[in-house]
Amino acid sequence: MSADSQPKKTPLYDVHQDLGANLVDFAGYLMPLRYASETAEHKAVRTGAGLFDLSHMGEIFLSGPEAAKALDHALVGNLSPMAVGKARYTMIVAPDGGVLDDLIVYRLADQTYMVVANAANVDVVREALVERAAGFETAVDDRSDSYALIALQGPDAAGILARFTDAPLADLKYYAIMAGQVAGVDALIARTGYTGEDGFELFVSSGDAVKTWQTLADVEGVVPAGLSARDTLRLEAGMPLYGNELTSATTPFDAGLGRVVKFDKPGDFVGRSALEAAAQTPAGRRLVGLVARGRRAPRKGYAVVTSDGTPCGVVTSGAPSPTLGKPIAMAYLDSGVGETGLAVDVRGRHEPVDVVVLPFYKRS
Structure with a gap:
């Protein structure tokens, strides 16, 4: 195996090793499958709080006066009306309507959006966005390597996070994001997740990942959780996984997610004609x-x-x-x-x- 084909390490790799995690190659990254008992990790998220390393996910920024128009053209959703500080679940499809990835798009400022892509699809999403945004006044910038993503999920998540931030978490609704500090570290704090529970996803610089993780992990009752627990949690919550429920051979309508396709938005978008046919068939x-x-x-x-x-x-x-x-x-x-x-x-x-x-x- 050549050096460039070796799986990458997230900024929290050493932490996972110290915790005795079972590390596996997932989407090109060495990720914790479990730390001890995946059932215990799962139940901790349902009853208290679990801590996840999601730093393998991709963060792609679009900025400029036509960033919104570019996203409306590139994705199936209608992103232009979304207010600053809000998030939206959407998809990017091929011209034939097949799903290339499901995404969360955050509007960080009037002319700045962050597109979060699944780890295995970051290259595909970035290349598609670059191609589809070419005719618009916007810049596409893949900052995936600059960010670590840490998720704190479970019914106790809000109370725990409130101990380490002055950000008004009570004002942060589901599928919203704000800038703030967590344990003295600059962060983008999103009230999103993939577990079916309340929780937060914290985007911090790669260099601040260990401090952020350790601060939260040191709280009594917070349980580090791996990919196995994340998968059973999202399955119980009926959330689709790319490569399983969603593939390039699947349209949003096949998966019962036709509601994310916005035909009433102005202008054309990639895959519109194929999806219009799928909606009628x-x-x-x-x-x-x-x-x-x-x-x-x-x-x-x-x-x-x-x-x-x-x-x-x-x-x-x-x-x-x-x-x-x-x-x-x-x-x-x-x-x-x-x-x-x-x-x-x-x-x-x-x-x-x-x-x-x-x-x-x-x-x-």
């Missing part, structure tokens, strides 16, 4: 939730079958649910398939499942 499949009746968990790629064993869909994500105490999954079912008498082929055995409305878990 009955989907060939639909995304559903599955709860297994037995103990064997459906996994990504397993076939969903009818009562006579006929394949009728495929599992996109699956795992035992620590909160529900049962295996759960998201799956695409073929058009016209009913929701009774289904099973998942788990290594040759047909395990009965029940179709349920997503999400599996919603905080009270």
Whole structure:
């Protein structure tokens, strides 16, 4: 393996090693899969607070007088009307309507936006934005290596973070962002997350990552959490994962996320004609939730079958649910398939499942 193909290390790599994390190559980065018990990490986020290193995510800035117009053209959402300090979930699609990535866009100032992309897709998103913004008066700047991203998630997150910042967290609504200091470190504080719980994502300079992490990790009850817990948390919350529920062969409408596509915004956008056709055409499949009746968990790629064993869909994500105490999954079912008498082929055995409305878990 050549040196340039070695996985990257986040600014918190040494911290994870000291904590005894099981480190794995994820999207080109050495990331903590778990520290001890992924179930304990999961439950800490549901009942208290968990701390995540998300520094593998990408931060791409667009700035200039036509930054908003460029994003309206490049993405499926309508970003121009979004107020400063707000965030929006959106997607970037190919001309054929296939999803290239799902994104969160933050408006940091009148002419400045931050696009947060999934780690595996940063290059694709950056290159697409550069190409699509070429005709607009805006600059595209990938600052991913300059930022660390630390997430504090769970019902206790707000109370814990308030101990280390003077920022008015009570005024920070869900899907909003503000500049402030955390433990004396300059940060962008966003009330966003991928766990189904209240929480915050803190964008800090790479050099401030260890101090920020350690300050929060030293609080009694805060539990470092890895990728495994993050995956079961987002699965319970019914949140799609790129590469699973979303792919370049999937349109937003396939995934039941057509609401993020804004046809009423002014001007054209990449993928509009394909998505207009997709919106008018009955989907060939639909995304559903599955709860297994037995103990064997459906996994990504397993076939969903009818009562006579006929394949009728495929599992996109699956795992035992620590909160529900049962295996759960998201799956695409073929058009016209009913929701009774289904099973998942788990290594040759047909395990009965029940179709349920997503999400599996919603905080009270």
